[in-house]
Amino acid sequence: DVKVTQSSRYLVKRTGEKVFLECVQDMDHENMFWYRQDPGLGLRLIYFSYDVKMKEKGDIPEGYSVSREKKERFSLILESASTNQTSMYLCASSSINEQFFGPGTRLTVL
């Protein structure tokens, strides 16, 4: 049974805090993704990674960074959280032509 897990379902942080969102997959996938989901905007790609230590910017990378030190783990980092980063964050990993999603982390920045 394929599985993508995210470290937190709900998270509340204050403006200026450094935030880590962790994602782990157990399918030995090379490709991993971070999206944010906002009402009316669908899923927007923040960063993705095709291999360990490899990262590529997506559509909206500003204010975010990522880390991929191990194949199974892809971390999203908010260096200094801001209120406009309040959102649902979805991690995914993919085999050829299919993406598998984690349950999401709803982040609120106060």
Added chain:
Amino acid sequence: AQSVTQLGSHVSVSEGALVLLRCNYSSSVPPYLFWYVQYPNQGLQLLLKYTSAATLVKGINGFEAEFKKSETSFHLTKPSAHMSDAAEYFCWTGANNLFFGTGTRLTVIP
């Protein structure tokens, strides 16, 4: 670049009525096409996918979609809506394409 367009960010149907969610793609070559569903407070899960084996694709929970090259469409349908179908639905072109549709929120009215 491949992309998808979902027509209608909100669709409401009565319980027992036909469900029709629209997705059009732009591509010069036959794409892979997917529909994902997101139930409240959950991650995305695969509903069905088209990989050129058959133009009519059956998915889970009674949903199906038909690939129409002449119309560049891959609309999602279900003959009779259930209350449990209330969710957000996303169309995606797959492969290494990173673009999801903006999503269609389906409301089922008792």
